[in-house]
């Protein structure tokens with residue numbers, strides 16, 4: 001029987017690459033959801049004939065419904081629509097590749113419905129990691145990492161006992177501004193940041209990659225996914241993005257996962273797990289690279305990384321605050337409202353401005369997120 005997949009964020013960078021994998025391996029597409037890319041969502045709906053389709057922006061709902069009037073598909077919208085798709089256990093797996101905190105509720109909904117989640121939405125683990133992981137355990141649901149680093153770690157853990165895991169080595173490309181000084185970063189623009197050397201990604205994650213916040217988010221994501229302490233995670237800059245991360249065991253043996261920098265490999269591993277089949281990508285030629293380099297990250301210049309590490313050490317709502325502040329600051333930077341270095345300043349400000357609280361429920365996370373956004377917006381205005 002063909003595996004049935006639902007994709008939240010089907011028109012984004014991960015979603016479209018996931019559909020390349022679907023084309024190759026003949027999955028049945030059960031449901032699709034997009035934020036606001038209505039043209040592409042319509043095309044995808046005509047091609048894959050899902051049973052349900054959702055547009056997150058409510059104001060586009062009637063337009064989408066009209067466009068799809070000739071097709072037998074349920075048209076949904078908003079958070080309600082995302083959660084209806086997430087809860088639908090006709091799908092064997094939900095790929096959650098939406099950007100930002102928006103993904104948290106659908107992730108929890110899928111888990112509560114007993115559906116395995118291929119998770120590309122790192123912000124949900126950052127903000128609500130404790131909730132997501134305990135719900136997954138309670139419901140016997142697998143969270144399959146899609147992020148390339150976490151997929152690498154997950155692959156390196158296969159066949160070994162995670163109780164003998166000593167350390168995680170989380171690799172980072174260093175981003176488009178690697179090697180730059182604070183002075184040089186003063187006037188960089190969103191367009192400069194969007195030129196990433198190795199990976200082709202969406203705009204939010206590309207800015208996060210430029211500030212190194214992406215690595216900070218991934219640090220927190222790794223802590224939750226693999227149940228390690230912050231002290232067990234080492235960030236290493238590896239410019240070529242060939243070693244996607246590594247794990248060190250108690251005997252100091254280190255196992256790394258390598259491949260060309262192409263998200264289709266980790267996406268396919270999550271969707272086909274535990275099977276391995278030919279992936280629609282290039283093969284790795286180590287000789288073409290010649291040498292691979294490794295170095296320490298510059299945490300003095302790129303403040304977002306140490307801020308994220310600090311946030312997970314503090315725990316409670318602090319990572320959710322950090323994430324909400326970062327999402328708001330990055331949106332402002334993309335609109336040209338603030339400079340590049342302001343992003344870290346605003347994140348740091350929000351982390352000190354929002355009072356500490358432990359997370360007991362989803363509302364604690366949502367309130368922390370809202371308070372962080374508000375504190376950043378107040379500083380920008």
Ligand code: MG
Pocket residue numbers: 147148149218
């Ligand atoms: Mg990554």
